[in-house]
Amino acid sequence: MFPFTQKHKIAFNLKIYFPYPAICKACWQLTIISKIKLVVVSARTYADFTPQASFDIKKCDVHKLEEGPPLQAVLTREEGLQYYRTMQTMRRMELKSDQLYKQKIIRGFCHLYDGQEACAVGIEAGINLTDHLITAYRAHGYTLTRGGTVREIMAELTGRRGGIAKGKGGSMHMYTKHFYGGNGIVGAQVPLGAGVALACKYLGKNELCVCLYGDGAANQGQIFETYNMASLWKLPCIFICENNKYGMGTSVERAAASTDYFKRGDFIPGLRVDGMDVLCVREATKFAAEHCRSGKGPILMELQTYRYHGHSMSDPGISYRTREEIQEVRSKSDPISMLKDRMLSNNMASVEELKEIDVEVRKEIEDAAQFATTDPEPPLDDLCNHIFYNDPPMEVRGTNPWTKLKSVS
Amino acid sequence: MAATRLFLRASPVKCSLTGLTGGVHSSLGLTLLKLSPACTAKPQAQRRHAAHFTYHPEPAPSQYGPTQKMNLFQSVTSALDNTLAGDPTAVIFGEDVAFGGVFRCTVGLRDKYGKDRVFNTPLCEQGIVGFGIGAAAAGATAIAEIQFADYIYPAFDQIVNEAAKYRYRSGNMFDCGKLTIRSPWGCVGHGSIYHSQCPEAFFTHCPGIKIVVPRGPVQAKGLLLSCIADQNPCIFFEPKILYRAAVEQVPTEAYQIPLSQAEVLQEGSDLTLVAWGTQVHVLKEVAAMAQEKLGVSCELIDLRTILPWDTETVCKSVVKTGRLLISHEAPVTGGFAAEISSTVQTYESTWIFKFPPQPHKKVTARESKYLSLYFALF
Numbered sequence: 001m002f003p004f005t006q007k008h009k010i011a012f013n014l015k016i017y018f019p020y021p022a023i024c025k026a027c028w029q030l031t032i033i034s035k036i037k038l039v040v041v042s043a044r045t046y047a048d049f050t051p052q053a054s055f056d057i058k059k060c061d062v063h064k065l066e067e068g069p070p071l072q073a074v075l076t077r078e079e080g081l082q083y084y085r086t087m088q089t090m091r092r093m094e095l096k097s098d099q100l101y102k103q104k105i106i107r108g109f110c111h112l113y114d115g116q117e118a119c120a121v122g123i124e125a126g127i128n129l130t131d132h133l134i135t136a137y138r139a140h141g142y143t144l145t146r147g148g149t150v151r152e153i154m155a156e157l158t159g160r161r162g163g164i165a166k167g168k169g170g171s172m173h174m175y176t177k178h179f180y181g182g183n184g185i186v187g188a189q190v191p192l193g194a195g196v197a198l199a200c201k202y203l204g205k206n207e208l209c210v211c212l213y214g215d216g217a218a219n220q221g222q223i224f225e226t227y228n229m230a231s232l233w234k235l236p237c238i239f240i241c242e243n244n245k246y247g248m249g250t251s252v253e254r255a256a257a258s259t260d261y262f263k264r265g266d267f268i269p270g271l272r273v274d275g276m277d278v279l280c281v282r283e284a285t286k287f288a289a290e291h292c293r294s295g296k297g298p299i300l301m302e303l304q305t306y307r308y309h310g311h312s313m314s315d316p317g318i319s320y321r322t323r324e325e326i327q328e329v330r331s332k333s334d335p336i337s338m339l340k341d342r343m344l345s346n347n348m349a350s351v352e353e354l355k356e357i358d359v360e361v362r363k364e365i366e367d368a369a370q371f372a373t374t375d376p377e378p379p380l381d382d383l384c385n386h387i388f389y390n391d392p393p394m395e396v397r398g399t400n401p402w403t404k405l406k407s408v409s
Numbered sequence: 410m411a412a413t414r415l416f417l418r419a420s421p422v423k424c425s426l427t428g429l430t431g432g433v434h435s436s437l438g439l440t441l442l443k444l445s446p447a448c449t450a451k452p453q454a455q456r457r458h459a460a461h462f463t464y465h466p467e468p469a470p471s472q473y474g475p476t477q478k479m480n481l482f483q484s485v486t487s488a489l490d491n492t493l494a495g496d497p498t499a500v501i502f503g504e505d506v507a508f509g510g511v512f513r514c515t516v517g518l519r520d521k522y523g524k525d526r527v528f529n530t531p532l533c534e535q536g537i538v539g540f541g542i543g544a545a546a547a548g549a550t551a552i553a554e555i556q557f558a559d560y561i562y563p564a565f566d567q568i569v570n571e572a573a574k575y576r577y578r579s580g581n582m583f584d585c586g587k588l589t590i591r592s593p594w595g596c597v598g599h600g601s602i603y604h605s606q607c608p609e610a611f612f613t614h615c616p617g618i619k620i621v622v623p624r625g626p627v628q629a630k631g632l633l634l635s636c637i638a639d640q641n642p643c644i645f646f647e648p649k650i651l652y653r654a655a656v657e658q659v660p661t662e663a664y665q666i667p668l669s670q671a672e673v674l675q676e677g678s679d680l681t682l683v684a685w686g687t688q689v690h691v692l693k694e695v696a697a698m699a700q701e702k703l704g705v706s707c708e709l710i711d712l713r714t715i716l717p718w719d720t721e722t723v724c725k726s727v728v729k730t731g732r733l734l735i736s737h738e739a740p741v742t743g744g745f746a747a748e749i750s751s752t753v754q755t756y757e758s759t760w761i762f763k764f765p766p767q768p769h770k771k772v773t774a775r776e777s778k779y780l781s782l783y784f785a786l787f
Contacts (some may be wrong), residue, residue, distance in 0.1 A: 256531065
């Protein structure tokens with residue numbers, strides 16, 4: 001007879017009278033269940049889980065580098081659960097947004113990130129929250145990893161006052177501290193990122209800027225101008241090309257003379273990384289961050305990833321690629337499944353534990369969606385604020401010259 | 410948001426509107442405001458509207474041969490089809506044009522004419538226009554598409570510094586007159602900041618190019634064919650909200666509508682309304698409302714070509730009516746209405762005298778005062 005010091009998984013329940021004997025599923029200990037209400041659903045004998053494990057990751061192709069990131073990554077249980085939770089949150093958030101869009105609760109443009117979760121989570125794991133990041137319009141995932149909450153993100157999508165940009169930005173214009181958005185014009189964010197990197201170098205805080213763009217944007221002229229400036233002035237800038245194989249509806253072969261996006265920086269060293277594996281992305285980002293922080297200048301990473309949805313909600317995503325292709329990627333390379341398999345096969349977590357996380361995530365998303373649907377829209381007083389920086393407030397013409405709105409900043 | 414400039418000559422002779430002297434600023438404004446379909450005098454909570462106007466198709470033109478029912482994007486396809494058929498040097502290129510384009514303007518052309526004549530470019534507006542200028546200079550009829558007018562700015566340098574000035578700076582040795590740039594333009598309801606812009610005002614500041622905005626399918630096909638045939642680089646903005654909404658009987662054969670000629674759609678005696686693109690249809694409704702509710706007879710002019718614009722037609726109309734209202738979707742400050750209003754003011758025969766007194770080119774004998782009012786229709 002052992003005292004009920006640990007919570008055990010109950011094999012069978014003879015809930016007749018308290019106290020009653022029971023046998024724990026995990027450790028086959030005979031225990032006496034006292035009058036405490038028993039809602040044990042998962043094993044909590046932490047001693048049974050592997051605290052950390054080492055995984056082989058894909059070798060990264062390199063360009064103008066002696067060696068690439070390490071071929072093995074160490075994952076601790078806590079890290080694994082955290083990555084899982086974040087990726088699952090991202091996935092469910094995007095799917096919920098899809099649903100809300102189809103119900104016309106979210107309007108305008110909506111570019112979903114599901115399938116690419118490993119990129120956002122892996123990058124964040126490789127840098128600090130005090131580093132800077134800028135990306136294009138497929139930004140919901142990054143808003144989450146950079147400190148935004150699901151509530152704020154979803155309220156922004158529905159255009160309510162609780163949104164992260166006060167409901168005035170929408171899907172493409174989300175920002176947090178050290179996250180510069182959320183930019184609609186393709187390729188325009190890259191020179192901005194170099195500017196942020198210059199400020200990092202100038203202010204000497206050992207910070208860097210991660211500057212993301214897609215495979216379509218990789219053909220924009222201003223990106224090459226940025227490569228030149230960043231390299232010339234040795235800016236601490238990690239250029240990351242998220243290659244999801246399609247620039248809207250155009251496959252990379254039909255858009256680019258060279259699809260080796262990691263080599264396009266020419267004089268900038270480059271890495272090609274498996275963007276569906278969160279550990280691979282993390283190691284590569286750590287490697288790149290080290291490169292930048294040691295003053296060697298910019299570095300370019302190409303993350304080979306995939307998006308399950310079309311370019312935006314108005315694109316079904318199957319006119320330029322087959323359903324089979326999407327299914328194949330989902331079954332073979334899904335980032336969440338990959339992490340889950342790794343953790344389960346190394347006994348770093350249990351199925352029930354991960355299911356519990358799923359349930360919690362689902363609830364969080366439901367609450368956020370509820371908030372996003374019921375929160376009121378921004379008040380009319382807010383409409384014209386922040387046009388200029390002005391003190392005292394200025395008057396702005398409304399939809400007719402007899403309604404004057406106030407602009408405060 | 411649309412901006413409208415209203416000029417009144419506050420002379421009781423021509424005017425049948427009430428409350429013109431003195432408190433005109435508020436009462437006239439409010440009167441006109443109540444007419445406006447899309448806004449109310451007091452700001453309210455947001456209401457979602459469908460399109461803010463109804464499209465009324467014009468009667469089929471009889472002088473151009475057999476017609477077929479087409480909407481705006483189909484009329485554009487028809488124009489491009491006629492061009493590719495008749496001109497062996499014609500090429501169409503832009504982002505995603507090969508499969509038909511994001512607005513279906515180039516559907517079927519690649520299959521019909523081959524992939525060397527209808528092809529995609531990578532995502533690089535500056536490259537697209539620069540490339541187009543070169544192709545045109547070398548003798549090909551180049552029709553470039555910029556996917557949304559909002560994305561035309563990387564190509565601004567190419568258009569203003571290269572295309573517009575090519576003929577002049579080479580002493581007529583070279584030109585890129587065979588270049589036409591087409592781009593979806595204007596508000597569509599859900600476009601927000603990067604899918605709704607009307608950048609014509611930026612380009613009107615540049616001599617050497619022509620800017621054209623059609624109001625419907627028949628106009629679009631004729632004007633586009635004129636732009637392509639014109640020996641100057643042209644920018645053709647297509648109102649994207651009309652792509653599906655505007656359906657008319659459009660001639661299947663090629664025909665041209667002359668550039669730099671405004672069209673008087675409706676004769677009137679009290680007020681001249683000037684607009685282009687989508688706003689023409691809004692003002693049509695305004696004119697009807699004004700006639701019905703206030704007994705005001707409006708003359709409606711579609712400018713069609715923004716640069717170089719038809720000053721004669723507009724100014725003659727203002728001479729007749731004494732009042733001018735211009736409506737456009739772009740912001741008020743620096744919008745093209747400012748240019749029109751300034752030209753009309755300085756036009757010799759309009760006999761308009763500014764109040765409060767300001768430096769003016771022509772001083773007239775008549776003691777008429779005029780006021781300018783701004784209001785936006787949405």
